[in-house]
Every structure is written in C-alpha cells, then in structure tokens.
Amino acid sequence: MIAQLTSSERQYSAVILILLLMAGIAMAALGKADALGVQGVIVLLYSGVLLAFVLSSIDKPEPSEDRQANYYDDPIKVGIVLSMVWAVFGMFMGVWVAAQLAWPNLAFDAAWSTFGRMRPAHTTGVIFGFGGNALIATSFHVVQRTSRTRLAGQLSPWFVLMGYNLFCLLAVSGYFIGITQSKEYAEAEWYADLWLVIVWVTYLVLYIRTLARRKEPHIYVANWYFMAFIVVVAMLHIVNNLAVPVSWGHAKSYTIWPGVQDAMVQWWYGHNAVAFFLTAGFLGMMYYYLPKRAGRPIFSYRLSILSFWGITFFYMWAGSHHLHYTALPHWVQNLGMTFSVMLLVPSWASAGNALLTLNGAWHKVRDDATLRFMMVAAVFYGLSTFEGSFLAIRPVNSLSHYTDWTVGHVHAGALGWVALITFGSLYTLVPALWKRERMYSAALVEVHFWLALAGTLIYVFAMWNSGIIQGLMWRTYTEDNALAYSFVDSLLAMYPYYIARAFGGLLFLLGTIVGCYNIWMTVRMAPVTAQDHADLPDRRAAPGIAPSPAE
C-alpha cells in the first residue's frame, strides 16, 4: 500500500493520522459522559492502527521515478476488498433484521440488537459500506482508464478511501450504542457528517483534477455519472444534515429544519440519495463495464445525453412522492408525482441503451455469467424505475405507502440493480486489476449469479404479496361500513412472507460469500506476465478495451 508513496508523502500521511488521533482524543475527553466518548475511542483506534502501519513502513524504499507512467491501482484494490467486507456485514444484518420480523425474540433482551438500531446498520452497511466503497473503487478505475492518466494525487485517494470508511464505521457503530439523527439514509450524527464533508470535497477535487489531466478530448459518459454522483451527494448531504449539537460533548444534535419543512428536506435528500447514490453512480459503472465486457460500443450517444440530463434535472423534483396524502401542501405532492412519472423516460433511456448495447453479443450473455449479471441488472433497473413511477401516482401510493410494497420496490432496485451491477463490474474488474487471466472459477460466478437471482426474486415477490395484502386489509370495510380487519389481523397475515423474505435474503447472502471466496482465490492466483496485456496510460488501448459511444 505504502510502496507507491514517497517518503515526504509518507510523512504527510503520518501527520494527518496524528491530527486525526488527536481529534479522537478530544472527542473521547469532551464526550466522556456521553456516547460521543465511545466514538472518540473508535477514531483514536482507527487512526492509531493506520498510523502504526504507516510508521512501520516509513523507511521502505522509495517508489521508482516512473510511477507517473503507471495507473494508480492500489487504492482500488483495497476499495474492492472493503466493499466485499461491508457487503457480507450489511447483508448479514439484512438477514438478521428480516429474521427478527419473523421471530422477534432474536433480539435477546439487549438494547443494541433491537430492530430499530440494527435496521440502519443494515441500510448504512449495504448502501454506504458496500455500495459506496464499490463506487469509489470503480470511479478511480474508470476515470483513469477513460482519461488515460494516473490519478491526480498520491495521498488523496487513500485519504478519500480510508476517510470514507471511518465515516461508515462511526455511523454503524453509533447505531448500536444509540446514536442516530433518525433521518433515513442520513442517520450519522453531526461530527461524522462534518468529517464526510471534508472527505467528499477531497474526492471531488481529486476527480476534477484527474479529469483535467486527461489525454482524451472528451469526458467519457461514465464519468458524467460519477461526477453527478459526487457533486449532488455533496449538496444533498450538507443541506439535509444542517443541525445544532446539544453541546461539543454530545453526539446528539437537533436538525435546523422543523416539521413539515424537515419532511420535505429529508425526502428531497432521501429520494436523491436513491438517484445520485444508488442510481447515477451505478449507471457510471454500467456505462463502462458493460460495454467493455460485451466488447461493443454504447448503443447511442444521444440517448446517453438525454438520459443523463433528464435524470439530473427531474430526480430533484421527485422527493415529495414520499409524502403523498400527508400534511405537505398539495401543490408539492403534485409536482413530485408529475416529475416522477416523467422520470420514466430518462430512466428507460439508460436501461434501453444498456440492453441495446448487447445486441450482437447475446451469445456472450448466455455463456458469460459476469455479463449476465450486468444484463439482468439493467432489466431490474428498468423494472424498478417503472415500478417507482407507478408507485408515485397518488392513488397507487395510497395503497402502497407504509407497506412492504415499498420494501419490495427498494430491494428490486437494491438487490436486482445495485448489487447485481456491482458484482458484474467487480468480476470484470478484479482479474484486470490484479492482472490475472480470468476469475478463479467461472463456475462459482455462475453459482453466485443463480443464488443472487433466486434470492432477489423470492425477496421481491414475497414483499409484493405482503405489501398489497397489507394495504388492502387496512382499507377493507365490512358491509355495515366498519373496518374489516384490526391492525393485528394484518400483522398476522405478514408472517409467512417475512419468513420467505428472510430465506430469499439468505440465498442472496450466500451468493455474496461465494463471490468473496472467488475474488480472494483470484487474487491468490499467479499473475499473467505477458507484456501485451500491459495496461498503461500512454498506450492507446486496443479497440474494445476502452469503451466508447457509437456514432
């Protein structure tokens, strides 16, 4: 890891880690009467371990002069490993919370293991831990390959990656000890949020500087999406997390937004976390790895433009569809509904663009499970955006809102789209990055594919059923105009589906573990030495290696 840093860069990183260590000590001291103290200790341990690592290798030989002539792949490798670790953790938490809904005693009379504390550990673990690390890693890879230049910083990629993981760690460990802002997908408290701002700005600057050094005249489509992901997530994060802490010694803070305005800000954030974290970033992956694996150019450049700007503009209006029939004024609800329906156009433009890119490569989809991961992901992307636009229509939402139907929609997107596109991309990226000829086992990729697909389908069908049944039971009247079912009646009807969902999730988790094993064994394989595989900034890539739009 450290081998590619010069000794002055190693010293800088030691200084940064010492500063962080001191921040940890300060947090531990100021917050000793509060949970903040525990978080301080975590910061201290995290930076201490990294510092020990840096110091232990500070005297290693300097990197060779020509490091600029190579791509910078070490942070990407670490990012991939971290992403898979978080995947196993986050999905394990998912299976556990799913099991708790079916068998509530799985919380064992402890505070940390109750559903309310573990659920955000699941969502943060999978979205930010698994998804975020995968996005950082692949964005570092894509920006270098499509710009044919090395990352613009040596230390900053590490700062972004390790800093981001510190944020995830603070967030998740915080939930277990009762630290949360309660805002969905923005549960982390003020100090972690501030830290993320620093990390994220560094990420943005690094990304722009790397693009500025590119040796291609145009910025490739995948980078548009990664840029939108980085820029808009920064905007959303800052606005939604504005808060006043109880004191410098408290983890707890109160958001500046009151009641109805808070609801709007939160779902403006929440929906666009979906749009720019779970969609834009992963579209960036798709626009690079899918054409690359298929060996075909993107079907249409025009569709990419339409889709990109449509998504960037429309999504930001759609958040209020989370607040239909609530105390939010009607005009905002209607705007949200209208834009959500219009969103279908740019969404399907991207899904269609991906599928049409595969025209002429369908035999590869049949034979290559990696490409099939990405193909199915594009189908689920099309499906979940169609479903989303449908759910955003007010009368439909009156049935689906508050029910498991939402959860089904979420996981059609999260499992079917986000996770599958990530696995497909990683299976393309891992052999290339470690310079192995292929993945360790194609059969295990195949096994993973079927476990993931079966798990997703079981999960989503279970939730569609339970959601619709639940919604209908709540609104059914008897002949003499009384409500037909009590709440507990509807709860009882859910149990079979909760069990089925936990089982589907378990299959999905098993697939992920198979994937980890396969990646690990690939890393341990012997590298290919042939020079004609060389993947260097100054070499024009062979056609088909760097994807480019058709036309």
Place this chain on the structure above:
Amino acid sequence: MSELFHRKIERTAIGFVVAIIAAASVGGIVEIAPLFTIPDTVEEAPDMRLYTPLELAGRDIYVREGCYACHSQMIRTLSDEVERYGPYSLAVESKYDHPMLWGSKRTGPDLARVGGKYSDFWHVAHLSNPRDVVPESNMPAYAFLARTPLRMDDLGLRLAALRAVGVPYTDDMIENAAADAYGQATPDSSYSEGVTGRYGEKTQISAFDGVTTNVTEMDALVAYLQVLGRLTDVAYGRTAASEQAPDPDQ
C-alpha cells in the same frame, strides 16, 4: 446543434460540474423555499404547547431506539386512516419537531394519536415485552428502559439547542429543565407544580412506570407516548369526523 453544444461542455470538467449544479438545484429550490414563505403551509394553533423536558427526553429515546422504523406518526387524509387512527395529521402538529418523525413504514400501527389511548401501566407492560400484551406482536422488547436511569443533567442543554433552531423555550424553562423532568415523573413532589405552571394545566404528572423513587428512561418514553397528538386540539376541529380529543382521566 444541441449535440455540438454538449460536445463542448464535455471538454471541460469544471464547466460540466457547474452545469450539473445548475440543473440539480432547481427542483429543490422551487419545492422547499416556498414552504417557508407561503403562510398557509403551517396552520395556526394558538393552544399548542411545547414538549416538557421529560417528554422531550422520551422523544429522544424514541429516536435513539428507531421506533420510527416501524411506526409512522402521520395519519394521511384517507377515510380508512381517519377511522382507524383519528383525525388526519396537520402540519402544525409537528411544527416543534426537530426532526419530524412521520416515518415511512408501518410494521406497527400509526402512533400520531396514541396519547391517552392506553394507560401508563399498559405501555410499561407492552414496552417491557409486547408479547405479554399482544401475543402476535413482532415488536422488540424494551425491558432495559425500565432498568436505565434517565440522564437529566443535560436536559437544559437540549432545550437550549432546540431554542437555537427555533423552538420557543424560555430561559425559565431551560433553567428548570432537570427539576421539571423530575417533577413530572414524581407526583406530589415539590417540583410538580412548576411543570404545570410552565407547560400548562393539561400536562400529565404521573409516576409513569409506577415507581417514584427514581426517574427512568421508561418514564420518559411513556410520557412522550402519552402526549402524542395532544399538544393541540386543532386537528379535531378540522376533520369531518366529529371526534373529541381523548380524555386521559376517563
């Protein structure tokens, strides 16, 4: 033509970033800013009172435990919801809420108007182990709340932080926060009178968890649950359903 234009922005990273910011800002500005300026976004409620320090501590526990992951606090304007849970929620009812806890998932029932629906005793038994009360329930057991003393020394700081974001707590309330929390959970103590003085006659003074010797997190959470939907009565005047606010003394 437009394609040519795009070919141009594609050539500058900074230009592209600026274009993204411009395109992405419009929606949020148009939908959020007017919520602060259009007066009838939030209704008037002259009788609305503030959360007492004990209720606020309970609310913070509700947040901490993630009760919002299973319970909404937002009755929609749909007839079956009004019938099941009471008059639909108004914006003004959460005007002092930082953050709002409207929720997005009903694994359990809506709680916007649960205040006064059950006795304190019922809540304590239910929270300690929901399956003792409702055998079919999948709600987690929160027995540890009754074992955990409530931290009261920082309640003044909490009120002050809320004042900083716009909740009209007075200096008097902030100074007496800890005493008021104690007084609300300890009927017949010399501190109880201060609570009704500062927060209104309707404030419920009770030994919520049935034990007066110490104030626990259970006291605070039950105090909060009992005030849900009862900070103001305006919602009852609004809906077609002519329901009355439930009376705790019945």
